[in-house]
Amino acid sequence: MKRIVIIGGGIGGLTTAIALRSKGFKCDVYERSPAFEEVGAAISVWPNALRVFRKLGILEDVLEKCGEIKEAYIKTSKGKVLTRTRPVYDLPAVCTHRADLLDALLKHLPQENLHPGHELSGFNTRKDGAVHISFTNGIEVAADLVIGADGINSMVRKKILGDGAPLYRGYAIWRGIAKLPLDQGYGSETLGLGNRVGIVPIREGLFGWWATANEPQGQSDEPEGTLNKLKRIFGDWHDPIPALFDNTPAIIKNSLYDRPPTSGWSKGNAVLLGDSAHPTTPNLGQGACMAIEGAYLLAESLYRYGISEQALKVYEQAHFQRTKSITNNSLMIGWLGQLQNPLAASIRNLFFYVQPEKASLAILDKYFGHDVTSIDM
């Protein structure tokens, strides 16, 4: 029986394993961390990704610990509502704790196919067509196909595309989870001058939040300290923003990167999936959702065309334009959101303010309305 190896046990790698198993493929997931785990932050999972989970028969488990966004607002730092949107689809727009999503996926994979503590060190295709894969712990395995679901700094991408490091987009993001006295369906994004705050519902009074600020790449919060810095920047914003930071047990900080959309996701018996193929800034909350869509498309294509160059090309053709458009639009939305010039920011705010809800919903439909499970490959 043909064997598929997935490098990387994040949301993309695990969803791919579930999708491949549903089509009868044998596959193993190799993850460099000592355990399959995610950071302590929220993640939005939009209807376009939930349709994949529904098709894979795991929707109920995913939804079990999710909160639904019933009303989403864009506000100014003083609390003025610029837009109010109530998304209505066949499936809800939800948010969850990243670790809960990973657990829901892990539940559907047998332990014997999960290999934590395995960091890829290299792979080569031999004359017999098999890929020989080696890990830094000295273990070697052979496979008929290797899927690089190893994230934005992918080693598999280095080998397939070799296009260098991701690009820093000029702003940092802090994230956390806090208990807040808000309606459970509340979601918001608040726009300032070169900074923003987003709040999304998880469950039982828990809300995920994120805050951004323009700053040089890799800037440290010290000696001021993260808490003081966030309170200095956001302390006079509308409620409940000033209370977010003290109510958060652990705050995570990242710099934000992406890569310009690039085709050529496969070479020989190796292919990219998720952030390794199409890393994006998180402004549309679609990075993991695209990885989930890609997992479905790759499994479908391999099922239809067998493990072959054609299958890998069909997968890319079905997914590339969408990931390109989302990555480019996300970058633009980030640029708009991070405007620091007061005049430019007030024109942006006016643009949002005059936009009818119908127009906002029409824009969202492009992302949320998409259904990869109905694509005929």
Ligand SMILES: Cc1cc2nc3c(=O)[nH]c(=O)nc-3n(C[C@H](O)[C@H](O)[C@H](O)COP(=O)(O)OP(=O)(O)OC[C@H]3O[C@@H](n4cnc5c(N)ncnc54)[C@H](O)[C@@H]3O)c2cc1C
């Ligand atoms: C601040 C922020 C907020 C976001 N919010 C959202 C959101 O709300 N909704 C959404 O859909 N997306 C969101 N995203 C994007 C989302 O997190 C990513 O798109 C998603 O996690 C990509 O999944 P992945 O499995 O492709 O890669 P990753 O999650 O990066 O997983 C890659 C895995 O590969 C492993 N790995 C790496 N190298 C090796 C190696 N050499 N050997 C073995 N294993 C290796 C890593 O340890 C990791 O477990 C956000 C991103 C950021 C930064």
